[in-house]
Amino acid sequence: MRDGNVGAETLVGRGLISDEIKNRIRDRVDIADVVGQHVSLRRAGQNLVGLCPFHQEKSPSFSVSSSKQMFYCFGCKAGGDVFAFLSKVTGATFPEVLRELGDKVGIAVEESPAERGQRGHAHRIEEVNQAALTWFQSNLRDSQLGATAREYLIRRGIQQSTVEMFRLGVSSSDWEGLCKFLARKGFSASDSVTAGLITPRPNGNGYYDKFHGRLMFTITDLRKRVVGFGGRVLGDGMPKYLNSPDTPLFKKGQTLFAFEQAREAIVRTKTVIIVEGYFDAIALHQAGLAHTVATLGTALTAEHVQALRRFTER
Template structure:
């Protein structure tokens, strides 16, 4: 029985190997992996390891090795079709049947994956070539050493618009595939396609399984937008992926916070500071699909992702847009918190100047979504007349009415009424905190610098 290759790929992506194995064995956390006594041979000390990020199991005792389908086949004594159908049931996926067109489409995607991977390697090499000197110096100025650049597979696209094309043609890839993968752009007048990324530092974007599928590029000098990203391709849809997603999956499984930042360098700075659950949208505002991805990352219903924004007016506007996107999809256990950085700082600058502790305090001061909704509709709006108060109430009612889940909506309405009552009550005497935190010290230092 044949199954469409893309269905099998989706099955492996949809189910975490540790979840499937954990239903059959008692797994013990071992760093980024899990371990257990091997079910395929008798042993007392665990030598059987499960790695979710790589998607395979391996026994160092008997050599058993394979992916999620191979494990179920071997453990449950099932044939391949039976194992696939069992896993499809666990994943809630209907089982399709492969057609010749499905097979051809899969082979096409495999070719594109190979092509994009080779392009990523070439960009990495160019960073250390004479043409990449400006890119190398840029990353060094941003505090990255060779190991850091290698960890994130950073690269450089030289100004030569034909260099990448020539290199990939030598490796046997077609020009048409390079255009399809977003590496080349074809002029409207029919001339030879040219490199889409030129004179830019390169940030590879990976899918959920850690495979490079697209790129982001930051210009260093000359005309053009500051950042450009690969357009949608058969491998990549910018509204569904997040930069850093594959790494964040493992971090979230390890109990680390999921943090949504605004840019590539912010994610890199956060990960290097120990916040490995950091992700970022890809040149667009946070989409509903990306929000759903965030919730899938976090196994603990009591934990929520942090939406981290700059503390200026633009950052607040971006935060409110993100809240608007999330609000209709709120459900029990599915929410978020909004964190604002000190004005003039982003995660990269904050961590470089003040260390991870300052970032931890930013997360500690994050506000719940209910507080964010209240601020959206009340900050800067008059409430000194019955009419203005009624206008604020109507705006809050309208905003809360967007929540589809009835129970969550009811609790939000109760919370907005409580805040409205508290806002009308006399304010308690202001009390100064006994011990200022890291962020308070940052503000104090900045004020002293401005006074000097």
């Protein structure tokens, strides 16, 4: 079995992340628990086995050793420790994986002040987005606020299970509903502005909602973080589609809609369908083509291709 990954060794070698921290975190987690959140495992002798998440197969050749704290696939030869697994399955970098696992087990991973500032900022934006999502979803369920959007979804043939899977919602048609909701939840106006959810009024007198009377699509990354939103106008407003602006958490040219929902099917089929629109993507998922993703109104970029290639290598 191969230990860790090349990126990890390089960083450790540069002294940015000590071997000691890495080992302490590894000692606190059980690779079987972590892998078990992504792969259905069953016991086979001393090991656990399951269908490999990194290549297509019908009988399990993917195995996890609790005693060695390693995974290995006899089919595609993927293998490594818990950090290598998470990095490969989520697309996160080694330092990101280390930090997230460290947070979970209460071990702080040292970072530069610039990194800390950037990460703290991204984390706050994620929290604002998460709060906004619950608000959009509760609007859609509301008998009055959600009526137009629900009728529209029915007309487009979108089923309730799809609405839930893609966490669709609706923004209210007054101009301050989300502003007030986020303020009540204790979020600062400046974080809500950075998240692209509210905008200062031109006269300097307060704020208004950026998304107004729109069906809301939730954009998540492979770590299931809510990184941004796309809104389709309900009625005649312009523009027809509006996306969150780029933020410390969200880069349009690197993000694909429905990637989180499609990842497993992309790995399984080693194929990906790329469409342009939110509706095309969710309609294809609903029709059983779960390996579909959408660009966010941008052309396909080199970064998109790189992100997809990791999961489709034959």
